[in-house]
Amino acid sequence: MQVNPTxxxxxxxxxxTAVLSLCASLPTQAxxxxxxxxxxxxxxxxxxxxxxxxxxxxxxxxxxxxxxxxNFDPLAALWQGAGxxxxxxDQVDDDDTVAPGQGFYxxxxxxxxxxxxxxxxxxxxxxxxxxxxxxxxxxNYGSEVPIxxxxxxxxxxxxxxxxxxxxFWRMNLSGVDQASVVPEPAAWQLLLxxxxxxxxxxxxxxxxxxxSAPL
Amino acid sequence: MGRPAKTKPLPTGTSRRGFFQRSGGAALALxxxxxxxxxxxxxxxxGSAVFQHGVASGDPLADRVILWTRVTTAQRSAVTxxxxxxxxxxxxxxxxxxxxxxxPDRDFTVKLDxxxxxxxxxxYYRFSALGQDSPVGRTRTASVGATARLRLAVVSCSNxxxxxxxxxxxxxxxxxxxxxxxxGDYLYEYGPNVYGSLRTPEPPNEMVTLSDYxxxxxxxxxxxxxxxxxxxxxxxxxxxxxxxxxxxxRDGAQNHQPETEGSWNMRVxxxxxxxxxxxxxxxxxxxxxxxxxxxxxxxxxxxLVMLEQRLSARSEQLTATVPTPFGNGFVQTGAFADASRQxxxxxxxxxxxxxxxxxxxxxxFLGQGVMFAQLKLQxxxxxxxxxxxxxxxxxxxxxPARDRVYDIFKGEATQPAVNNCVVLTGDIHSSWAADLSQDxxxxxxxxxxxxPATGIGSRAVEFVTTSVTSPGVNDPTGSTATLLRxxxxxxxxxxxxxxxxxxxxxxxxxxxxxxxFVDTVQSISNVQTFDVAFEVQNGNNRLxxxxxxxxxxxxxxxxx
Numbered sequence: 001m002q003v004n005p006t007x008x009x010x011x012x013x014x015x016x017t018a019v020l021s022l023c024a025s026l027p028t029q030a031x032x033x034x035x036x037x038x039x040x041x042x043x044x045x046x047x048x049x050x051x052x053x054x055x056x057x058x059x060x061x062x063x064x065x066x067x068x069x070x071n072f073d074p075l076a077a078l079w080q081g082a083g084x085x086x087x088x089x090d091q092v093d094d095d096d097t098v099a100p101g102q103g104f105y106x107x108x109x110x111x112x113x114x115x116x117x118x119x120x121x122x123x124x125x126x127x128x129x130x131x132x133x134x135x136x137x138x139x140n141y142g143s144e145v146p147i148x149x150x151x152x153x154x155x156x157x158x159x160x161x162x163x164x165x166x167x168f169w170r171m172n173l174s175g176v177d178q179a180s181v182v183p184e185p186a187a188w189q190l191l192l193x194x195x196x197x198x199x200x201x202x203x204x205x206x207x208x209x210x211x212s213a214p215l
Numbered sequence: 216m217g218r219p220a221k222t223k224p225l226p227t228g229t230s231r232r233g234f235f236q237r238s239g240g241a242a243l244a245l246x247x248x249x250x251x252x253x254x255x256x257x258x259x260x261x262g263s264a265v266f267q268h269g270v271a272s273g274d275p276l277a278d279r280v281i282l283w284t285r286v287t288t289a290q291r292s293a294v295t296x297x298x299x300x301x302x303x304x305x306x307x308x309x310x311x312x313x314x315x316x317x318x319p320d321r322d323f324t325v326k327l328d329x330x331x332x333x334x335x336x337x338x339y340y341r342f343s344a345l346g347q348d349s350p351v352g353r354t355r356t357a358s359v360g361a362t363a364r365l366r367l368a369v370v371s372c373s374n375x376x377x378x379x380x381x382x383x384x385x386x387x388x389x390x391x392x393x394x395x396x397x398x399g400d401y402l403y404e405y406g407p408n409v410y411g412s413l414r415t416p417e418p419p420n421e422m423v424t425l426s427d428y429x430x431x432x433x434x435x436x437x438x439x440x441x442x443x444x445x446x447x448x449x450x451x452x453x454x455x456x457x458x459x460x461x462x463x464x465r466d467g468a469q470n471h472q473p474e475t476e477g478s479w480n481m482r483v484x485x486x487x488x489x490x491x492x493x494x495x496x497x498x499x500x501x502x503x504x505x506x507x508x509x510x511x512x513x514x515x516x517x518x519l520v521m522l523e524q525r526l527s528a529r530s531e532q533l534t535a536t537v538p539t540p541f542g543n544g545f546v547q548t549g550a551f552a553d554a555s556r557q558x559x560x561x562x563x564x565x566x567x568x569x570x571x572x573x574x575x576x577x578x579x580f581l582g583q584g585v586m587f588a589q590l591k592l593q594x595x596x597x598x599x600x601x602x603x604x605x606x607x608x609x610x611x612x613x614x615p616a617r618d619r620v621y622d623i624f625k626g627e628a629t630q631p632a633v634n635n636c637v638v639l640t641g642d643i644h645s646s647w648a649a650d651l652s653q654d655x656x657x658x659x660x661x662x663x664x665x666x667p668a669t670g671i672g673s674r675a676v677e678f679v680t681t682s683v684t685s686p687g688v689n690d691p692t693g694s695t696a697t698l699l700r701x702x703x704x705x706x707x708x709x710x711x712x713x714x715x716x717x718x719x720x721x722x723x724x725x726x727x728x729x730x731x732f733v734d735t736v737q738s739i740s741n742v743q744t745f746d747v748a749f750e751v752q753n754g755n756n757r758l759x760x761x762x763x764x765x766x767x768x769x770x771x772x773x774x775x
Contacts, residue, residue: 068320094293094316104293104318127314156295156316159281159326160491162501 033179036065036170039072039125041146042154045139046123046169047182052116056175061121062098062108065170069163072149073105073156075126076171079135081118086135089119093126099172105156108172120182123169125149126156265347268433269442270340272354273450273495275394275511277334280354280449283495284342285436286323293318296325296344300332304339304351304775322429324492334359335514337771350442353774354449355393362514364767366391368448369717371398371455371584371641372682373435376411378736380440382683382716385733385743387443390773391766392718395448396519398641398680399455399584401494402435404470411684413737421460423476428489436493447773450495451511453521455584455642459486462608464529483526503527508563510570517721518576520567522583528560532607539592544603547614554615564616568623571633577723577753579636585609587617587638588649588677594702596657596664602702609642621653624674624756634754636675637726639719644687646717646730647679648708648749650757655705667704670757678728678749680717684736687711707758708747715743720764725750727761 035048052059063074075093079086090109098108105126122130124139131137149167157164173179268285286294293316300311310332317325325342332338335358342349358365368386386395403410406420417434418427435441456462459482462469467479476482487504490496499509505526511519535545545551559567571579581587586609595602604611611617626632638651650665650673657664665672681687688711690696696709708730715732727750734742750761 073316093295096292104320105316126316153328155314158321159328160321160488160498160501162498 031176033173033176034170035173035179035181036168037181038167039169040148040167042125042149042152043128043139043141043144043146044124044167045128046171048121048123048171048173048179049118049182050121050173050176050179051118052114053177054116056114056116056177057112059111059114059175060098060108060172061111061174061176062095062102062172063106063123063170064099064101064103064172065168066103066105066164067166067168068103069105069158069161071166071168072164073126073154074107074123074169075129076107076109077122077124077130078109079120079122081120082134086120088130088133088135091130093129099174119176121171121173123171125154263347263349265345266342266349268436269446270342270349270352271436271445271450271495272340272352272448273452274497274509275355275357275449275451277357277359277512278332279328279330280332280338280356281495281497282325282327282329282340282342282352282354283445284325284349285433285493286317286325286344288323288345291319294323294344296342298327298329298340298342300329300338300340302336302338304353304772306339306341306351310338322489322492326492326495328497332356335362339774350446351774352446353771355771357511358514358516360514362516363722365393365513365517365721366764366767367519367719367721368392368395369398369639369641369678369680369719370395370683371680372400372644372685373397373441374400374403374411374682374685375435375438376403376405376407376414376416377686378411378413378684378714379739380438380444380683381733381736381740381743382714382731383438383440383444384741385731386716387440387447388773389766390447390770392448393513395444395450396582396639396719397450397452398582398639399453400457400642400682400685401452401454402431403457403685404431404460421470422486423482425485425488428486429492432489432493445495451519451521451582452494452496453507453523453582453584454490454525456525458490459483459526462532463525464531465526467531469532487526506563508566512574512576513721515575515577516723517578517580518570518574519580519582520570522559522567522581523563524558524584528557528563530556530558530613532612535604535607537603539603539605541592541605544592544605545607545612546603547601551612551614556613556616558610558613558616559620564619567620568630571623571636572630577635578721578726579633581636581638583638583640584642586611586640586643586647586677586679587620588647588651588705589655589703590699591656591702594656594704597654598657601654602656618653621651621674624651634756635751636756637751638675638677639717640677640679641682643679644682644685645679646681646708646710646713646715646746647677647706648728648758649677649679650705650707651675651677652705655703665705670755670759673705673757675756676749676751676758678717678719681710681713681715681730681732683716684714687713707749707760710746713746715746718764723753725752725761727764729761729763 065071077091078089092107095108096102098110128139128141150165154164271283273281297314302308317323337355340352404422418430422428422431460468460470508523509521535543537544590605591602593603650670652665654663655665660672690711700706713732714736718729720727729748730746745763748761749758
């Protein structure tokens with residue numbers, strides 16, 4: 001099963017994001033699930049939640065969207081639910097050994113065992129890594145003015161090919177129970193958050209890090 | 216794409232190599248000492264296993280420079296490489312650091328276009344990967360605005376099989392130069408004992424496939440003297456023919472046999488892929504990889520235009536049919552007079568004209584592969600047919616195309632003349648200084664001629680650097696050079712025998728070219744000698760004898 005959400009925190013994609021939040025939850029039983037979509041900016045962060053009702057074995061999470069430099073070089077982080085936040089379990093830039101079809105700069109996790117619980121996996125453009133052990137701390141590029149991928153030279157790009165300009169991403173999950181893409185906060189959500197928690201939370205933390213609104 | 220089924224014959228015909236071989240250059244090869252072959256590579260005490268190909272930099276602009284290295288690893292997955300850039304050799308005053316990546320598809324080469332740098336500044340850099348640090352490299356950005364002086368080392372024809380890169384080592388030791396200009400034939404395609412036998416090429420066959428080209432580049436980059444030169448100075452390089460194969464042109468080459476080596480386009484593709492992977496050069500347009508022409512501005516002092524003369528537009532070399540003691544020559548009739556034949560191509564010609572006419576820099580250098588000056592075996596005025604020419608592969612074989620460049624120098628109806636042009640040339644394994652005239656054997660200045668006594672009539676000058684190792688002519692008494700000068704009065708200096716490099720010192724008032732020679736390429740030697748210097752004064756467009764220049768005081772320290 002595959003959905004193709006198009007993420008953006010910009011106003012133009014609010015409608016698509018809202019639709020996504022209604023339909024992207026995919027209850028399964030230890031299934032293989034694939035999500036894909038497009039990011040536009042160098043500091044966009046894709047977030048996917050999944051859960052395990054029981055301890056699981058041989059859970060695999062991987063991208064296969066780098067495609068030899070056709071698309072951006074992904075960096076994935078795996079987080080475990082910790083109250084209203086998530087704590088970082090691991091962060092992997094390159095691992096092309098998780099599943100067939102991956103390229104050199106694809107990423108992923110092979111987890112022999114994984115405890116029951118709620119998890120989140122984030123996919124960002126390398127080297128937009130986590131700022132700290134909590135997801136609420138955001139990502140390295142979070143405070144930067146967004147740059148269109150088409151106009152950005154990702155640090156790992158090949159100057160001889162001028163590659164990695166595409167925003168397509170694809171994350172595959174194997175052995176999880178339920179998964180859903182976490183939508184970026186829509187404009188009305190940000191406005192509401194601003195009213196509830198103060199403006200300081202909106203831009204630096206939520207919008208830049210991609211942490212979903214706690215609504 | 217197949218391997219050649221037979222051993223390649225030595226190139227024959229009217230190429231400069233054939234000329235040299237017939238003139239005794241092959242004697243140099245016979246004198247080679249195989250026992251010395253491994254000595255050079257043992258001098259790389261700074262190398263690490265991961266960074267055994269050293270570091271390099273190149274294509275300096277005012278705000279950026281290419282930094283290069285290569286990771287050696289047995290793994291078949293991505294490698295993250297960190298880098299640091301500082302303004303001091305100890306890497307304490309850090310201005311940038313970051314990470315890049317490489318992978319097997321790039322042959323684990325690393326290329327970083329380090330930007331946001333300051334103009335006219337010396338930087339030191341280092342890479343780290345897989346738990347090891349690279350040697351520290353040193354580079355320098357181009358200047359902006361008023362620029363008082365620039366010094367360039369100019370090299371060409373570095374044949375690993377033919378000798379040791381002692382000239383590279385001498386250049387590496389000089390802190391007084393701003394960049395190294397390599398005018399092509401950075402590496403050679405031949406298999407063992409085909410063109411040089413001091414060192415055995417890797418792989419032991421002519422390079423044809425992507426793997427071949429990569430392995431050959433790797434061998435050259437592992438050379439200890441090459442490592443040192445690249446480590447200390449930024450490189451500005453253009454390819455000539457041997458980066459693909461001998462006497463290449465747009466649709467083929469003398470040393471390419473489609474029946475055994477596959478399509479020419481495929482060979483060019485893989486050759487250029489390896490070139491761009493292994494050389495610290497910036498690719499101007501990834502969709503037009505053959506169009507490697509680029510320009511570098513050093514403030515108000517110099518515009519260095521690097522020309523592509525092989526793969527983007529060059530028409531096939533014609534056959535010379537006029538017998539001479541040096542082999543067949545040719546006259547400027549028939550197809551040789553065909554204006555549709557190209558060396559640069561219309562696109563590059565227009566680009567060159569635009570740059571030369573609009574640059575604010577005082578001096579305009581044309582860095583390029585093949586000799587621009589006329590080289591005749593029998594002199595005559597243009598009105599008398601121009602005489603008999605030697606080499607169809609150089610500009611003589613493309614006279615209408617050369618005339619179009621002269622049109623830029625001279626100016627046209629709506630365009631003023633362009634003064635202060637200096638052509639820098641390699642390819643020919645020997646040293647030359649020339650006034651550039653379209654009719655050098657015609658003493659009548661009023662009718663487009665040239666006065667060899669005063670240089671009046673010259674539109675620009677040319678400095679030709681000798682080879683780093685490739686063989687020249689065995690001319691110990693200079694008799695061959697004297698003969699050539701008697702036929703070609705526009706040459707003010709010819710040395711056919713020595714290996715080495717050229718040092719070009721540029722100030723607003725003059726450009727001085729110094730020829731520096733090493734005593735041997737067959738063994739390790741620290742001996743270098745200054746031979747001669749010629750200069751061109753601002754606005755004169757003609758040569759005059761000069762003297763060795765004084766290096767600037769307190770140049771930036773070499774990398775440790």
